[in-house]
Ligand code: SF4
């Protein structure tokens with residue numbers, strides 16, 4: 001593959017940036033989808049509690065050279081409730097009979113209120129999304145892929161609603177992502193790969209699907225995220241990192257335009273606490289990333305999004321806010337590593353990060 005081994009293919013997605021990898025390997029990616037189609041590989045995509053933005057994110061992947069691959073992906077989709085032509089009983093029949101090779105999950109599952117998410121009906125009775133999930137996961141032969149932060153860790157549907165819900169996650173529907181769903185009902189027997197984000201990054205999904213079709217399941221971390229794309233703190237590759245180092249911070253949201261030459265930490269940028277390749281890969285075919293466009297990172301790739309990242313436009317006063325029990329089980333270790341990474345960076349720079357306490361820097365230095 002353009003001089004890359006198949007295993008290097010997925011790894012290079014994180015190092016080179018997914019867009020660059022897609023561009024360099026587009027012929028092989030198109031071929032992978034074509035071969036999958038010819039071999040009758042079935043991809044099933046179901047949507048639970050979601051806004052469909054993850055589907056839109058994929059369908060609007062705008063690299064014209066990848067058009068064929070995306071078209072092939074569409075052709076190969078046995079079921080996708082947003083883009084498929086069959087509807088009604090015909091669509092439900094497909095879902096009943098299909099044995100997916102790859103199952104893509106979009107959106108959260110309301111396990112505290114099953115009737116909050118229905119998909120079709122049988123004999124006049126609505127069918128719970130949760131029941132489809134259990135049925136399809138058990139029939140999936142190759143891999144289950146969660147796309148978007150709602151599908152993976154609960155995201156917006158699992159956020160606290162302020163209504164005093166008694167459900168442990170705080171959401172009125174008891175929504176969870178598949179990370180928690182699999183903990184409750186058992187992990188699938190096939191590999192699981194999660195690509196969080198609000199929405200998920202289309203290039204990363206293409207890389208992961210192509211990789212699986214080529215026979216390589218990406219190596220994942222404890223949250224089932226591909227290590228190639230989720231091993232580095234976003235902040236470390238931010239185009240504004242130089243301003244952070246020089247202590248040039250935007251005082252408010254009127255100072256985020258590029259002309260002010262500011263870092264967005266003090267207006268709430270959460271990128272120092274989030275692992276993802278956003279700054280390397282960027283979005284819209286590698287054109288830009290949130291911070292570069294003047295928008296503080298809101299941490300949409302993080303397992304604790306949005307609650308753990310709120311309020312979005314306020315700097316964290318204390319690292320303690322990042323610890324504690326997480327509705328989507330945000331790991332102390334991962335966050336601790338992020339915090340220590342920031343502290344280490346501050347130490348290297350000879351100055352204290354705005355939210356790092358002195359004792360935390362000492363801990364970092366001793367390591
Ligand atoms: S805090 Fe945010 S804006 Fe500032 S350098 Fe880090 S990632 Fe970039």
Ligand code: SF4
Nearest residue numbers: 278290297298300301
């Ligand atoms: S930079 Fe932050 S807000 Fe932007 S896509 Fe990445 S995690 Fe989400």
